[in-house]
Amino acid sequence: MKIAVIGAKGLPPKQGGIEHYCAELYPRIVAQGHSVDLFARSSYTQGSWLENYNYEGVRVISLPSVDFRGVDAFATSALGAIAATGNKYDIVHFHALGPSLFTFLPRVYNSTKVIVTCHGLDWQRAKWGNFSTRLIQMGEKAAVRFAHGLVVVSEALQTYFLQTYSRETAYIPNAPASYGESDPNFTYGTQLGLWQGRYIIFLGRLVPEKRPDLLIDAFCALKPSGWKLVLTGGVSDTKSFTSNLLEKVANNRDIVFTDELRGTRLWEIVRGAGLFVLPSNLEGLPLSMLEAMQEGIPILASDIPPHQQLINGERGMLFESENLDSCINSLHWAIHHPQQLAVMAKNAQRYVQMNYNWNRITADNLKLYGDICGIASKSRIQKEEELSIIES
Template identity: 70%
Template sequence: MKIAVIGAKGIPPKQGGIEHYCAEIYPRMVSQGHTVDLFARSSYTENFGWENYDFRGVRVISFPGLDYYYGLDALVTSAMGAIAATGQKYDIIHFHALGPALFTCIPRIANSSKIVVTCHGLDWQRAKWGSLSTRLIQLGEKASVRFSHGMMVVSKSLQTYFLQTYGKETVYIPTAPASYGYSDPNFHYGTNLGLEKGRYILFLGRLVPEKRPDLLVEAFSALNPRGWKLVLAGGVSDTKTFTSQLLEKIARQRNIVFAGELRGSRLWEIVRGAGLFVLPSDLEGLPLSMLEAMREGIPVVGSDIPPHQQLLGEERGTLFKAGNLDSCISVLDWALRYPEKLAPIAKKAQNHVNLNYSWDHITSEILQLYTQVLNSSEISSRLQPENNDMDLAKVGTKK
């Protein structure tokens, strides 16, 4: 198959779940004999516009953008990608995220390529978008429902949302944790940050309002657990006022460490050294950072939003009421007091992720979805998995 990919900023990944997702999926497709072109933003790839390069067999084509205005840059490069893809003879044009899906109408009307959309989350709910951008993303959501031949979602709650809101049948294929490599067993980088292995709480993610690092900071400060520190690891996004206020708040607190955006061995070392991973988000698709912590055997605490319930349910982690400070404090206090009770929970979570979340299986299921849309105009309910978090073998079969 000849495949075009639209909506990712670029690869190799620097930040962002979609970019890590594409970096895992598409080289695997290339290794199986498929051709993949990924349309990217020059502001992310640091290439000049119209240049292309190879990433593990994937041809990455950089478009010039408007990097002084983030939302417009994303829409402009997505539109350019849709137009460019329409002029080529692709079998599949795959749009990632709802904003880029605004332009699914272009190839759907202009050529015979099959259109696939992946919804990684309801992006119009994110605080970084202004009213115009929010409206455009909502239009992209409607366009994805109308013009796609097949639609994927990364969590069961998203599958329910599209069915209840639009009557749209979608295929649930989740993400998987990023592949970790070697990290320093002597914990030198963590020691340089003033950390003790197994004695810090880790928040890993962009410092944005919907991920609620501010709630975690407030809960940790109120609890002030003896001998523990809190580490905030993640990049600064487009909510600069929120971020600056948060960093100002923690600047004078010796037990809270802002590690910034970590990559490679430093990231792996800090994740593996954590005593507790906490994700207090109000909004997620299916969080890669939580999957990574679970896969590494780190005990996990999360807010009780549906994607976290899906991952941490059946005693694979501990949940607190989303947005509720008292609930967060209470759960953190329990987790830090009874580490012996967390160990079997973390082991159960680790086994669950290793068994159910594999990039090789996910790639296989996406290719199966591509084959289905090439042979039919719409994905039918025959493709819907039941009950299990990831019953990949049953996707595409009739119950």
């Protein structure tokens, strides 16, 4: 199959769940004999317009972008949809609701099938103004109307589309990235003044809906002896919000901002944490939490539905979303009950290993492609399994 991808900023991934999702999924799809073109923003790839390069078999095509908040994503998605329309792809796969505003364009050719993956209800994000919010909501309605297949990454999103639009969706979750080797001597963490197992980590973009400010307030109120708070993540159209956070903790030596981390430093800091906390009031299915669960780090999170899906059943702790007192009390309990948390972390690690797997996600996407295109699609893994049965 010939596949086009619209909605990701580009590859390789720097920051953002969609880019990491595409970096895991599409090289696997290419490895199974399909071709993938990913339409990217030149502002992200730092390439000239229409320049293309190879990322693990995926052809990344840089499109013109507009250096203006909120407009860049829509402009590049529109151009990508136009370009995809002229190339007669079998599948045009849109990621996120904003880019889905242009799902009608590839349907000019009857043979082209349109897929949309909803990673979250982006119109709820605080960073968007009224105009951008309305455009994203229009994208949601366009996805429901024009997509041949609509994919959601959480059970909560599946319920939302069924209740709001009576629209059936395919539930295909995210999965964590696999960490590589990190420094066993904890050198970078030591440079930051950290002790292994004695700090709380927040990992994610510093945006209002992830509520790092709530976690900071809880930590400052609790003042846990011998513990530090590490906030790891970049800025995403929220410079004023981040500036206020920095001012808030400027004189607190127990709170460390690392900015965005990648590779060995990220793996080292996550693995050294005693507790991973995600206080968000809005998520799709958070990759950062899945990664921490995979690494066996104890989890504390707000009780929004996607978090409940991941850590209900003795796999972590939940506190009441937006409730500072609940967050403080839960932090206090977690810090003083390490043995109970360790059991939960083991449960969570096993759960992720069994249920969130990129090979399975790849197979599910390819099956959806094949079903919608009316062709029998089997992954290479399935074929190899069948051959081994025949040979035995």
